Structures are given as C-alpha cells and as structure tokens.
Amino acid sequence: MVSIINQEIPEFKAEAFVNGEFKTITSDDVKGKWAIFMFYPADFTFVCPTELEDMAAQYEELQGLGVEVYSVSTDTHFTHKAWHDSSEAIGKVKFPMIGDPTGRITRGFNVMIEEDGLAERGTFLVDPDGKIQVAEIHAGGIGRSAKDMVRKTKAAQYVRENDGEVCPAAWEQGQATLKPSLDLVGKI
Numbered sequence: 001m002v003s004i005i006n007q008e009i010p011e012f013k014a015e016a017f018v019n020g021e022f023k024t025i026t027s028d029d030v031k032g033k034w035a036i037f038m039f040y041p042a043d044f045t046f047v048c049p050t051e052l053e054d055m056a057a058q059y060e061e062l063q064g065l066g067v068e069v070y071s072v073s074t075d076t077h078f079t080h081k082a083w084h085d086s087s088e089a090i091g092k093v094k095f096p097m098i099g100d101p102t103g104r105i106t107r108g109f110n111v112m113i114e115e116d117g118l119a120e121r122g123t124f125l126v127d128p129d130g131k132i133q134v135a136e137i138h139a140g141g142i143g144r145s146a147k148d149m150v151r152k153t154k155a156a157q158y159v160r161e162n163d164g165e166v167c168p169a170a171w172e173q174g175q176a177t178l179k180p181s182l183d184l185v186g187k188i
Contacts, residue, residue: 004135009037009126010108016070016096017080025070025096027130034067034157035126036149039111039119043075043083043090047143051121053089058146067153069095073119074112076101111137123149125156 013026038055040048052071062069073080077099084090084097098105100119106112111122123144125134133156138144155167158177165177178184 004110004124004132006131006133008130009124009132010105012105012108014098014100014105015077016098017077017084018096019094022077022081023096025098030068030070030126031130032128034065034128034153036062036067036069036153037109037122037124037126038069038071038144039106039109039122039124040071040073041113041116041118041121041140042073043079044087047121047141048073049087049089051143051146052093054144055146055149056092056094058150059095061150062153065150065153065157070098071095072098072100072105074100074103074106074117125149125153127156127160 009027009030011027013024016023016025038051040051042048055069055071059069071093077097080097080099084093100106103112103117106119109122109124111120113120121138121140121142121144123134123136124132127133134152136144151172154173155171158167158173159165162177165179167177171177178188
C-alpha cells in the first residue's frame with residue numbers, strides 16, 4: 001500500500017450544501033488554507049450524525065485556526081439538504097457538506113467501499129499546499145473524535161511553522177516539543 005501522507009489531494013469539482021445554499025466547491029478552493037476532509041458512509045444513518053455533530057461543535061475553534069471542514073459522502077447535495085433540514089444533530093452543521101455521487105473524490109482519497117458505493121470513515125488533514133498531513137480510516141462502527149482532530153491540526157500547524165521541531169505523542173499546544181538531533185538519540 002502506498003502512503004497517502006504528503007500526497008496532493010485529487011482535483012475535483014462538486015456540489016455542496018452549506019449554510020442553506022448549494023455551492024460549487026473545487027480542489028482549487030481548498031489550496032492556500034488548511035482543510036479537513038471528513039468522509040462518512042451515508043446520510044440518514046447512525047454513527048454518521050454523531051460524528052458530524054461532534055465536528056460541528058469544534059468548527060468555530062477550527063475556523064479560528066484557519067481550517068475549513070468538508071464533510072463528504074456519496075450522497076447528493078440534495079440529500080444533504082434534506083438531512084440537514086430533518087435532523088437536529090445535522091442542523092448544527094455549518095461547514096460544507098459535499099455530495100460525491102460519482103465517487104470521484106472518495107476514490108481520490110482511497111476510501112471508497114466499491115461493493116457498497118459508500119465511503120469509509122476517513123479523515124484527512126490537508127495543508128495549504130494541498131498535501132495530506134494526517135490520514136485516519138476507521139471501521140464503520142467506530143466513531144471519530146473531532147476534538148482529537150483539533151489537537152492534531154494544532155500539532156501539524158506547529159510543525160509547519162517551526163522547522164526542525166516535532167510534536168511528541170499526545171502533544172497539546174503549549175507543551176514541549178522535540179528537536180531531533182544526534183544528541184537526542186537514545187535519550188528518550
């Protein structure tokens with residue numbers, strides 16, 4: 001399996017439901033800022049609304065970090081609107097809900113379940129150069145934590161802004177980082 005880390009996101013053009021409107025979103029719209037792509041199997045399901053509601057609760061903080069969130073499923077943008085209008089949990093979503101009925105974006109991130117025509121639970125943090133810095137894929141029954149994605153976003157931004165430094169496990173903003181060097185080998 002080839003690693004997707006540091007790979008550029010696929011080119012795409014798709015319709016999304018966002019803030020009560022339909023909007024065209026392209027891969028060019030993503031470049032120049034941080035982005036989270038949150039793939040999920042389907043609208044009107046069970047774990048998916050809990051995850052999108054959880055991400056909606058973290059959206060304001062992510063926006064403060066200069067991050068746009070894009071949820072993506074193989075449903076249409078029309079279905080996203082219907083779900084948004086009928087679900088209290090999804091009604092909290094302010095970020096773009098991209099429809100990918102052809103599966104082009106889902107396949108481009110390598111999270112398509114071909115036999116079902118649905119996306120895996122995949123989360124990707126994309127840097128301003130359009131390159132993937134974090135990639136997580138969960139089994140269908142395992143929900144994700146948006147709060148942990150916020151933490152990982154802060155770590156990725158810190159590493160990008162502080163050349164030569166790395167963030168250790170469970171690093172939180174403000175904690176000590178590491179500067180890999182010969183002197184550090186065998187000391188951790």
